[in-house]
Amino acid sequence: MPVTVVVGAQWGDEGKAKVIDLLSKEHTYVVRYQGGHNAGHTVVVNGEKYALQLVPSGVLYDHVIPVIANGVVVDLPTLFKEIDMLESRGTSCDSLKVSSRAHLIFPWHQSHDAISEAMRGDDKLGTTLRGIGPAYADKSRRVGIRAGDARNPERFATLIRERCTAENKLIGDAGGEELDVDDIVERFSVMGARLAPYLSDTISLLHNALAEGGHVLLEGAQATFLDLDHGTYPYVTSSNPTAGGASVGTGLGPRDIDRVVGITKAYTTRVGAGPFVTELFDDDGKTLAEVGHEFGTVTGRPRRCGWLDLVMLRHAVRLNSLTELSLTKLDILDGFDTVKICTAYSHNGVPITDYPDQYDVLEEIEPVYEELPGWKTDITAMREPGQLPAEAKAFIEIVEREVGVPVNVVGVGAERDDYLVWAS
Ligand code: GDP
Ligand code: IMO
Ligand code: MG
Numbered sequence: 001m002p003v004t005v006v007v008g009a010q011w012g013d014e015g016k017a018k019v020i021d022l023l024s025k026e027h028t029y030v031v032r033y034q035g036g037h038n039a040g041h042t043v044v045v046n047g048e049k050y051a052l053q054l055v056p057s058g059v060l061y062d063h064v065i066p067v068i069a070n071g072v073v074v075d076l077p078t079l080f081k082e083i084d085m086l087e088s089r090g091t092s093c094d095s096l097k098v099s100s101r102a103h104l105i106f107p108w109h110q111s112h113d114a115i116s117e118a119m120r121g122d123d124k125l126g127t128t129l130r131g132i133g134p135a136y137a138d139k140s141r142r143v144g145i146r147a148g149d150a151r152n153p154e155r156f157a158t159l160i161r162e163r164c165t166a167e168n169k170l171i172g173d174a175g176g177e178e179l180d181v182d183d184i185v186e187r188f189s190v191m192g193a194r195l196a197p198y199l200s201d202t203i204s205l206l207h208n209a210l211a212e213g214g215h216v217l218l219e220g221a222q223a224t225f226l227d228l229d230h231g232t233y234p235y236v237t238s239s240n241p242t243a244g245g246a247s248v249g250t251g252l253g254p255r256d257i258d259r260v261v262g263i264t265k266a267y268t269t270r271v272g273a274g275p276f277v278t279e280l281f282d283d284d285g286k287t288l289a290e291v292g293h294e295f296g297t298v299t300g301r302p303r304r305c306g307w308l309d310l311v312m313l314r315h316a317v318r319l320n321s322l323t324e325l326s327l328t329k330l331d332i333l334d335g336f337d338t339v340k341i342c343t344a345y346s347h348n349g350v351p352i353t354d355y356p357d358q359y360d361v362l363e364e365i366e367p368v369y370e371e372l373p374g375w376k377t378d379i380t381a382m383r384e385p386g387q388l389p390a391e392a393k394a395f396i397e398i399v400e401r402e403v404g405v406p407v408n409v410v411g412v413g414a415e416r417d418d419y420l421v422w423a424s
Contacts, residue, residue, distance in 0.1 A: 001258040003216045005246045008223025009262035009316040011270040013296070013303065015328030015411055016263045017041030017057040020219050022409065022419065023261070027217035029065050029209055030058025031202075033249030034239035035221030036073040036105060036135065038128040040297025044414045048089075051297050054079050056219050060091060069202050070101035071239065071249020073135040074147060076191040097200035100148025106160070106188070107179055108167035109134040115174045125235055126272030128298050136238035147199055150192030160185050203251030210256065218246040224262075224316045232359045235274025243320040261408065262322040264313055266330040266395070269303040271296045275362035278306035278342045292332040307340040307369065310402045315355035317405055325403065327396060327422075328411035336374040339395065343402055344368040370398065380413040383420050396422060 004023060008014045021043045024030050037053035043060060050060065054074065058064035068074060083093045109131030117124050127133060138144040145163060150156045161181060168178045206216055222241040225231045230242055239245060243260045247253060267288050270276050285305045288294065294303035316322060333339050345352040346366045356362050375389035382388055400407050407422045
C-alpha cells in the first residue's frame with residue numbers, strides 16, 4: 001500500500017505513535033500532516049521512552065525519511081530541542097524535511113492562547129497553551145510567517161519585527177505582557193538560519209517519491225473528535241486531523257490514499273474540556289487512569305477516562321473512510337471483573353443512531369452499554385490471537401462487528417513489540 005494514513009479515532013493519545021512505529025518498518029517516508037507541538041507521541045524501545053511532539057514517529061528507523069508537511073504549525077524552539085534530544089540519543093535527523101509552506105509558531109501565538117483561555121473564565125477549552133489556535137488563525141487571516149520565509153534572512157527578520165510589533169499592541173490592549181521585539185527577532189533569526197537546510201518543497205518530494213515506488217505513511221496528530229470541523233466544537237483543536245486533512249496537509253490527492261488506519265484505545269480518554277458520553281467518575285474510571293498511566297504527555301494533566309464508545313468509532317469510520325482499526329491498551333482492562341462497551345446512544349429515552357451535531361446534546365446523551373465478563377489475565381506477553389483469553393477475543397470481535405471494520409493489530413503493552421497481529 002503506497003500511502004497509508006494513521007488517524008486517531010477518539011480524542012487523542014490513542015497510541016498512534018506506537019502503531020506508526022510498527023508501520024514505519026514498511027514505509028520510506030513518515031509524514032506529519034497537521035497540528036504542532038500540542039501532540040505528544042510516545043514510542044518505547046527497550047525501556048527507553050521517546051516522547052515526540054513534532055518530529056514524525058518513524059524517525060527511530062534509519063531507512064525512514066521524516067517529513068513535516070505543509071499542514072503542520074512549527075514551533076522552532078521545540079523542533080530544535082527535539083532534534084538535539086534525538087541526536088544526543090544516537091538518532092540522526094539529517095534526513096528530516098520541513099515544508100517551506102508550513103506556518104511557524106511565535107511567542108505572540110502563545111500569549112494569545114493564554115489570554116483567550118483566561119478570558120473564557122470558567123469555560124476554558126483546556127488548550128495545551130502552545131499557541132496552536134492563534135497560529136492557525138493567522139494562517140487563515142493570511143498574516144502567518146512560513147518556514148520558507150527563513151530562506152531570505154533579511155525578509156524573515158523584517159516579517160518577524162512587523163508582526164511582533166503589531167501583535168504587541170493587541171497583547172497590551174488585552175492586558176497581557178508585551179514581548180521583547182529585538183530579542184524575538186534575534187532568537188528567531190538564529191533559528192531561521194538553522195532551519196534553512198531542512199527546508200523542502202515536500203509536495204514535490206512526496207509525489208516524486210511515489211512515482212519512484214516509495215511508500216508513504218501519513219501521521220495524524222490529535223484525533224477525529226478534536227477535528228475543527230468534525231469534533232465537539234468549540235472543544236476541539238484548530239486543525240483537521242481527519243483523513244481529509246491528510247490530503248490537504250501534504251498535497252497528496254485523496255485518490256493517492258490507499259489505506260486509512262484508525263487508532264482506538266480499548267477504552268476512551270480525553271484531556272481538556274468538552275462532552276464525553278462514557279466518562280466515568282467512579283472507581284472504574286480511577287482504575288483506568290491509574291493502570292493506564294493516563295496523564296498527558298505534553299502538559300502532564302490527568303486524562304479523563306471512560307468506557308469504549310462504539311458510536312464514536314462508527315462515526316470515525318464514516319468521517320475518515322477507515323479501512324481498519326488498531327485497538328491499543330487492551331492490557332489495561334486485564335484486571336476488571338466486567339468491562340463495558342457503549343454500543344448505542346439514547347437522548348431523553350429516544351435512541352440516537354447518527355452522531356449528534358451539537359455538543360450540548362452530547363452532554364445529555366445516555367450511553368447504552370453491553371457488559372461483558374472480564375478476562376482477569378495478564379495478556380502483555382501474548383503475541384498470537386490464539387493465546388488470548390476467550391473473553392478478550394469476544395471483546396475484539398464485538399468491536400469489529402459493531403463498528404464494521406476489521407481490527408488489524410491489538411496493543412498489549414507499551415513497548416514497541418507489545419502487540420499481536422489480529423488480522424492481516
Ligand atoms: P499518541 O498521542 O496517540 O501517539 O499516544 P500517546 O503516546 O500520547 O499515549 C499513548 C500512551 O500509551 C503512551 O504512553 C504509550 O507508550 C502507551 N501505549 C501505547 N499502546 C499501548 C498498549 O497497547 N498498552 C499499553 N499498556 N500502553 C500503550
Ligand atoms: P496527540 O497527537 C490529546 C486537546 C487539548 C485541548 C484541545 C485544544 O498526542 O493525540 P490545542 O492546544 O490543540 O488548541 O488544544 O485539544 N489536545 C490533545 N488531546 N492528545 C493530543 O495530541 C492533543 N492535542 C490537543 O487538551 O482539549
Ligand atoms: Mg499523545
